[in-house]
Amino acid sequence: MVYLDHASSVPVDPRALAFAGRYLKEEYANPSSLYALGLSAKQAVEEARARVAALVHAETPSTIVFTGSATESNNLAVRGTALRNRKKGKSILVSAIEHVSVLNPARDLQKQGFDLGFVPVDRYGVVDLVFLEENLAPETTVVSVHYANDEIGTVEPIREAAAIVHEKGAYLHVNATAAAGRIPIDVQEDGIDLLTLSGNDLGGPRGAGALYIGPGVKVQTVMPGGGQEKGLRSGTENVFAIAGMGEAARIAAMEMEDEMAREKAIRDRLIEEVLTIEESYLTGHPDFRLPNHASFRFSRIEGESILLNLDTFFGIQVATGSACTSRTLEPSHVLIAIGLKHEEAHGSVVMSLGRSNSTEDVPLVGRAMKETVMRLRSISPL
Amino acid sequence: MEDRPQIGYSKKVMEHFMNPRNVGDVENADGIGTVGNPVCGDLMQVSIRVENDVITEIKFKTFGCGSAIATASMVTEMAKGKHIDEALKITRQDVADELEGLPPVKMHCSNLAADALHEAIKDYRAKREGKKEAIEEPAR
Ligand code: FES
Numbered sequence: 001m002v003y004l005d006h007a008s009s010v011p012v013d014p015r016a017l018a019f020a021g022r023y024l025k026e027e028y029a030n031p032s033s034l035y036a037l038g039l040s041a042k043q044a045v046e047e048a049r050a051r052v053a054a055l056v057h058a059e060t061p062s063t064i065v066f067t068g069s070a071t072e073s074n075n076l077a078v079r080g081t082a083l084r085n086r087k088k089g090k091s092i093l094v095s096a097i098e099h100v101s102v103l104n105p106a107r108d109l110q111k112q113g114f115d116l117g118f119v120p121v122d123r124y125g126v127v128d129l130v131f132l133e134e135n136l137a138p139e140t141t142v143v144s145v146h147y148a149n150d151e152i153g154t155v156e157p158i159r160e161a162a163a164i165v166h167e168k169g170a171y172l173h174v175n176a177t178a179a180a181g182r183i184p185i186d187v188q189e190d191g192i193d194l195l196t197l198s199g200n201d202l203g204g205p206r207g208a209g210a211l212y213i214g215p216g217v218k219v220q221t222v223m224p225g226g227g228q229e230k231g232l233r234s235g236t237e238n239v240f241a242i243a244g245m246g247e248a249a250r251i252a253a254m255e256m257e258d259e260m261a262r263e264k265a266i267r268d269r270l271i272e273e274v275l276t277i278e279e280s281y282l283t284g285h286p287d288f289r290l291p292n293h294a295s296f297r298f299s300r301i302e303g304e305s306i307l308l309n310l311d312t313f314f315g316i317q318v319a320t321g322s323a324c325t326s327r328t329l330e331p332s333h334v335l336i337a338i339g340l341k342h343e344e345a346h347g348s349v350v351m352s353l354g355r356s357n358s359t360e361d362v363p364l365v366g367r368a369m370k371e372t373v374m375r376l377r378s379i380s381p382l
Numbered sequence: 383m384e385d386r387p388q389i390g391y392s393k394k395v396m397e398h399f400m401n402p403r404n405v406g407d408v409e410n411a412d413g414i415g416t417v418g419n420p421v422c423g424d425l426m427q428v429s430i431r432v433e434n435d436v437i438t439e440i441k442f443k444t445f446g447c448g449s450a451i452a453t454a455s456m457v458t459e460m461a462k463g464k465h466i467d468e469a470l471k472i473t474r475q476d477v478a479d480e481l482e483g484l485p486p487v488k489m490h491c492s493n494l495a496a497d498a499l500h501e502a503i504k505d506y507r508a509k510r511e512g513k514k515e516a517i518e519e520p521a522r
Contacts, residue, residue, distance in 0.1 A: 302424065304447040305399075312400055323423065324447035327487055331423075342423040346445075379405050379451060381416070381427040381443035 001315045002361045006292065007150040007178060007352035008319055013203035013248055020205060020244030031237050032228065041239045048246025052210050055202075055249040056176070056195060057186040065211045065229045066242050070177045070198035071101035073211040074144075076222055076232065077173040077194040078105045081142040082114060084220035085171075089139025091115040095127045095146065095156070096337040102144050102175055103333075119145070123339045124285040125154035129164060136168040142194075143172050147179035151321050151334045151350055152284030153293030155183065162191030171217055177201050181252035182260055182290050193217045199245030202252050203355075208241035263353045264291035266362060270351065273366035277373050283335070283348065292353040297340065301376040303348045309376065314368035321348040391448065392482040398452035403459050406441045413509065415501025417494055424450055424491075428458070428498040432506050435466050442498070449488040453477050453495040466503050472496055 003011075023044055029037035031045050050061040058064060067073045082092050094106045096118040110116040117135055120128045127145055136143070143165045148155040158174060165172040173194040176185055181202045187195050194217060199208035213219055213232075225234025271294050274280060279299040298306065303322030310316040321332030323346060335345035351365070391399070411429035418425050424446035431439035440462050442454040457477050461469040474493040478484045484491065 300445060302446055302450075305451060308396075308399060308448040312396065322447070324450075329487065329490075343445075346423060379402065379443055380445045381425055382445050 001317070002365060003317050003356055004351040004353060004361075004365070005317045005319050006354035007350060010201055010203050010354055011356070012200070012205050012244070013251060013355075015251060016204050016244045016247040019247040020240050023239040023243050027239075031239060032226075041237075044239055044243045044246075045237050048242045048249075051246040051250045051253075052197065053212075055180065055185070055253045056197070056212060057188055058212050059188065059215055062230075063212050063214060065213060065232050066237060066245075067209040067211055067229075067233050068207060068235070068238065069209040070099075070175065070196050070201070071209070072233070073196040073198075073209045074099065074101040074173075074175055075105045076211055076219065077196060078102055078142065078144055079109065079222045080219040080232070081171055081173065081194060081217070082109050083222075084218045085141040086114075088141050088169075089137065090141075091117070091137050091139040092142050092144070093117045093119055093132065093135060093140055094144040095119045095121060097121055097125055097149055097152075097334040098144060098146055099150070099175060099177070102146070102173075106144070115139070119143075121154075121337055124288075125149055125152045125334070125338050126285060126288065127156055127161060129157065129160055132161060133164045133167075136164065136170060138168065140168060140170045143170055144175065145172065146175040146177075147185065148176075148183070148290050148293075149284070149334060150178035150293075150352070151319075151332060151348075152295050152338065153178075153289035153352075154285040155179065155288045155290060157288075158190050158192065162193075166191060178290060178293075181249070181256055182292055184256070187212055187214065194219070197245075197249075199241055199248065202245060202248040204245035204248035205241045207238050208245040210245065259355065260291040263357065266357055266359050267292060267294050267351075267353055269359065269362045270294055270353075270365060273362055274369050276366075277370055280373070283338070283340075290352075293351075294353075295348065295350045297335075297344055298347040298349065298373055299344070300347070300380045300382040301373060302346050305376050306347070306349050306372055309372040310368055313372070314364070316365060316368055319350040319352070321350065322346050390485060391452075392484075394480075394482040395449060395452040395484065398455040398481065399448045402442075402451050402455035404441045404455065404462070405443070407443065408439050408441045411502075413502040413504070413506025415498040415503070415505055417497045417501055424494065426450065426454060426494045426498040428454070428495070428502045430461075430499075430502045430506060432466060437461050437464055437466060437469055440499075440502075442495070444495075446494070447488070447491065449484055449491045450494060452481060453484070453491050454498070456480050457495040457499050461499055466506070470500055470503055472499065 031042035195212035303320030
């Protein structure tokens with residue numbers, strides 16, 4: 001088996017799992033409880049907070065709010081910031097290729113009377129900074145641009161975007177789900193006001209996310225309750241997942257440089273190998289892309305069949321942005337936003353690497369890909 | 383990409399996907415049907431040879447998903463050896479039933495396969511009518 005879909009789920013790091021396990025088994029108390037067992041759970045959460053803060057170079061651990069997932073963090077960031085600052089204005093901007101967990105809350109706000117603008121991207125998926133600058137109004141409160149896109153791997157010019165956004169007194173929210181632990185992130189140097197992180201994308205267990213909220217950034221809760229996490233995210237803390245996320249963040253900070261150099265080398269060879277196939281194209285940016293990420297499109301064949309073929313005949317797992325895998329049968333909004341035609345977007349394949357991948361995978365995947373494309377093209381009427 | 387769920391296929395669908403019957407083009411076909419799916423931009427082509435109004439040979443090609451390949455394969459199996467009137471009665475539901483079900487979102491794929499078959503038969507009939515006229519006309 002060759003698993004090449006780390007953009008959708010990363011297997012939990014056994015070290016993070018082992019570390020977190022004791023908060024299910026032994027130190028299971030509610031962190032809000034005042035007895036010793038509760039305090040040690042609380043301590044675990046605080047330790048994780050410090051580790052997550054360190055990974056993204058946040059000012060203090062107190063800037064980190066734990067949530068249940070990246071989706072929740074994105075909702076809190078977009079909704080919570082727009083609602084809290086609506087006195088300044090009711091205008092928000094998001095890049096056209098954001099994840100649905102940013103796009104949908106933004107559309108929701110639009111229904112509530114907010115002005116919503118989409119920042120276009122070029123054919124590599126890089127946000128149009130000129131458009132951003134020209135469309136930032138004094139009423140704009142929050143701009144959301146992800147660090148890197150999980151479908152085409154493109155890394156965005158975050159620092160430049162932040163400068164433009166701050167010029168107009170707006171906040172920049174950055175979804176770093178795909179980027180964290182793969183490329184260095186420094187919220188202070190980058191000028192990021194709000195940053196979304198996902199526990200499982202770092203190699204932690206599912207069920208934890210985090211939102212960095214910079215000092216002085218005004219956000220209101222979107223889920224009132226018992227007042228946990230400074231009142232911004234109520235609900236008993238998932239200590240197990242949070243502790244696991246913290247450990248995964250610590251491991252990522254420690255090993256990212258070496259591990260990503262290793263994965264990038266495999267990835268580069270993979271791209272070389274796959275592009276020897278006729279009428280195959282790299283999607284996303286050739287240089288400004290996540291080191292573990294490769295994405296392609298193939299003419300005249302369809303992505304879901306490619307995915308099924310690779311899985312059933314070769315035991316290789318990849319993703320696709322093809323319309324045929326979506327509930328709505330709409331092609332990926334990302335591929336359409338970078339200017340691909342319907343039929344071009346159809347033949348998309350996404351390969352994202354992780355720890356389990358090795359150089360030995362390269363010839364295997366290359367051969368499998370060639371055979372798959374050949375087989376499906378022989379069935380294609382085009 | 384958690385918004386793009388994978389779709390669960392029956393064993394039968396996977397079997398036809400892995401081992402599709404009747405792939406290709408019938409040479410000098412008596413009828414060809416090509417239909418495209420406006421929703422997801424796929425293409426399905428069925429070509430047939432007809433003798434005495436019975437489909438004796440049938441082949442398909444498709445630019446489509448796994449279920450498109452499986453339904454096309456299935457529809458060719460179902461139509462082969464059938465009188466064209468019978469073959470015209472094969473519905474999307476028949477194909478889906480033969481395949482032990484399709485995910486709801488994929489039902490239109492079977493539609494596509496059945497449509498291409500019907501188009502191929504119509505094409506055959508149109509050509510035959512045309513030929514008849516061509517033969518009969520001078521006699522008039
Ligand atoms: S051909 Fe698109 S869903 Fe089947």
